[in-house]
Amino acid sequence: MSENYYGIYEKLLERYGTQSWWPADSPFEMLIGSILVQNTSWRNVEKALVQLKPFLSPDQIERMTQEELARLIRPSGFFNVKAKRIKAFLAWFRLYDYKVENLKKKDREELRDQLLRINGIGRETADVMLLYAFDKPIFVVDAYARRIFYRLGYNMPISYDEFRFILEKELPLDLFLMNEYHALLVEHAKVHCKSNPICNGCPLLDICARRLE
Numbered sequence: 001m002s003e004n005y006y007g008i009y010e011k012l013l014e015r016y017g018t019q020s021w022w023p024a025d026s027p028f029e030m031l032i033g034s035i036l037v038q039n040t041s042w043r044n045v046e047k048a049l050v051q052l053k054p055f056l057s058p059d060q061i062e063r064m065t066q067e068e069l070a071r072l073i074r075p076s077g078f079f080n081v082k083a084k085r086i087k088a089f090l091a092w093f094r095l096y097d098y099k100v101e102n103l104k105k106k107d108r109e110e111l112r113d114q115l116l117r118i119n120g121i122g123r124e125t126a127d128v129m130l131l132y133a134f135d136k137p138i139f140v141v142d143a144y145a146r147r148i149f150y151r152l153g154y155n156m157p158i159s160y161d162e163f164r165f166i167l168e169k170e171l172p173l174d175l176f177l178m179n180e181y182h183a184l185l186v187e188h189a190k191v192h193c194k195s196n197p198i199c200n201g202c203p204l205l206d207i208c209a210r211r212l213e
Contacts, residue, residue, distance in 0.1 A: 009180070009184065022128070112130060115129060127139075142182075142185075145182075151210060
């Protein structure tokens with residue numbers, strides 16, 4: 001196990017504490033939120049979820065027309081596209097009786113392949129679903145992870161999966177650790193490693209190459 005990658009995790013955990021992600025009241029809300037958050041901020045997702053909350057069950061959403069669903073999730077942006085993606089996801093989820101527990105029993109790679117075949121579910125969204133709803137340890141590569149590791153001095157591959165393989169090879173494939181690592185990177189990107197970074201007081205400053213270009 002690389003002390004570098006694990007050391008980053010330890011420093012972030014020490015500074016920010018346990019994050020206990022994903023912010024949702026149920027696994028199904030988490031799954032829908034992971035689609036809504038594509039290309040938007042979580043603040044906009046929260047607005048959409050407030051409107052969707054009274055109808056937040058697979059059966060109720062499936063009974064809606066795509067247009068009705070789009071109106072409810074409008075605050076999340078790209079609402080017509082996202083409504084179509086949610087409908088495509090639910091058509092697949094129905095095959096498993098809308099039961100998260102049925103999917104937790106499946107092999108990680110088999111489940112990931114199925115998710116990636118759903119219209120509008122890319123690698124990041126699939127991996128977030130695997131990690132936070134289906135309890136499959138996997139490293140989520142998002143824009144925050146790319147930004148932070150680049151600034152620290154790591155030359156990570158452009159390929160999503162190659163980036164993920166590097167981290168998973170060097171870290172224990174542990175559900176809690178993968179869950180927290182992703183959440184901690186997001187928190188760090190919001191507090192210190194912003195587009196215009198706030199380096200003063202950063203818990204990673206002593207190991208950072210400060211590549212800001």
